[in-house]
Amino acid sequence: MRRDAFLKSLAAMAAAGALPMSGHAAGVALKMMVPANPGGGWDSTGRALGKALQDAGVASSVSYDNKGGAAGALGLAQFVNASKGDPHALMVMGAVMLGGIITGKPPVDLSQATPIARLISEYNVFVLPANSPFKTMKDVVDAMKKDVGSVKWGGGSRGATEHIAAAMIAREVGVDAAKINYVPFRGGGEAVAAILGGNVSVGGSGYSEFQPYIASGKMLPIAVTSPARLPGLNAPTLKELGINVEIGNWRGVYGAPGITPDQRKALTSMVLAATKAPAWAEAIQKNGWTPALLSGPAFDEFVDREFASLRAIMAKSGMV
Template sequence: MRRREFVARALAAMAGLAGCGTATRPTPSFSVVPGGEAWVPVARVLAGQFKRDGVAEGGPLLTVTGLPAIAAAEMAGVKETGTPLARLVGDVEVLVVSNASVFREFDDFARRLVADPGGTVLGGRPQGESDHLLFGLVARGLGADARVLDYAGYPTTDDAAEALLAGRVGVAAGPLGEWRKRLGKGRLRALAVSSAERVEDVEAPTLLESGVRVDFADWCAVLGPKQMSERDRARAVEVLDEVARSARWLDACRARGWKPIPLSGDDFAAWLGSEAGRTREVLKDLGLIDTTCWGSCVRGH
């Protein structure tokens, strides 16, 4: 999906946030922001959890969203996207190369990126989304010029993997959950993971261990309507907290490979503001906002 199309779809979803219910405890209807199809299972599990817990009907429409939608909003200059309720889960990202790559370790890639930021084609999902942002954060952490990164955006991780194996991309990034099945089969290797701690069964250091101050996840969260009352907000946060602590939810996370990163209420609202700020700065570094070239500064494929 091209970046402008993603922005338009994300804005359409944000505009659809509306209405508050008056039930004793809200059973929300869940929607997923367009472009966030990866989080459809989260919305389904949440809806099932609320139904099993017997929460009364009549609550607000809640939107399951994530980092790509926040990036799209920043690129479009939209600041109000809804009422922050809770962060739920995230996907650790991984940097991947082919087994034949000259980059045997992350340090090899880091040296090349600093010396020649545009000399290696980088790949992942569409421009301006999580994978692209991670490369921007890595470049920033290394002191490399992110504006000249040569990034190739693909519709899916499968497409990015095909490009990597075909040699059209030198290093790819994406959610570990989508790359894990491809690693360890003799064709692809992990250079680093984006989490603060190493990941079990992945033979790769963290970016933090490698000298890059980045702790990053392709996260998923729930927003309420923009005009949500404080009473309804408090009720929704309470129920989401209960869900995040429940054994059924944690079992679902383990089964689907989601990493629980719960944060709710005012703490989540403060974190979201900080995350939006970080995202905005990286998008500036990448030449995707606050630039007269509107994307032409970034090489496309």
């Protein structure tokens, strides 16, 4: 559908009450809940999507609310409780939130919000601070085998994909995964500061978050969780190192609880339009993300499968 035809269809839906708003489609003011502190993957995803929504002409403005903690559970609770029935509210989420829900069992569940779309996927990279006594993942593994608690793994909230990956690595090398020393942070900025300051032994996150520090030599990449080496990054896969671990991190958006099917459809159309905007293509390239667009019932089913898959992986790794 051409952009002008798309905007006309949104305006028609608004007139019919399917998309309550004042004025025309391009006048929509959207609210974006980012359930993490500034500086991390969810934050960059939410702000990139907000820019693309405006670039596509389906939003006049996007406001952001960062609420970090508990793998997104604190932001999820605020979103569910404060945005009921709001067709102009979006929340960034992804695999990390599912992992946090499995480990933390928060009182507010993701099923209370409305699935909109999966947007991108990204693999994790493990890094060392430049002055680390370790130089390779083998050094890290050897230290874990001697004293599992001596290695501090730093990353996102408990249940984040880098936390799951660290537990999987421990299991694969014969270490009690339940005893790994994992230090969770509320956002990517905090994790970066801890790694650069030498407050953790190994850091894990998406490549986009660490890329500038790797390029400047402040961080040394030692392994990635992808099936093949990542373009532009000189780091082996875990499988290359003989550690049978592969895990990806995906991100998407949900709408508010209690919106109507027509409002969900309209909000989904806006997000899909944003993914066709030049600003979104720029963000994909800049961050090294892999497009992974999925919406509608297929996205609903995907989230259900991911919950089951992550729960099985985490149980096997001693995390639940």
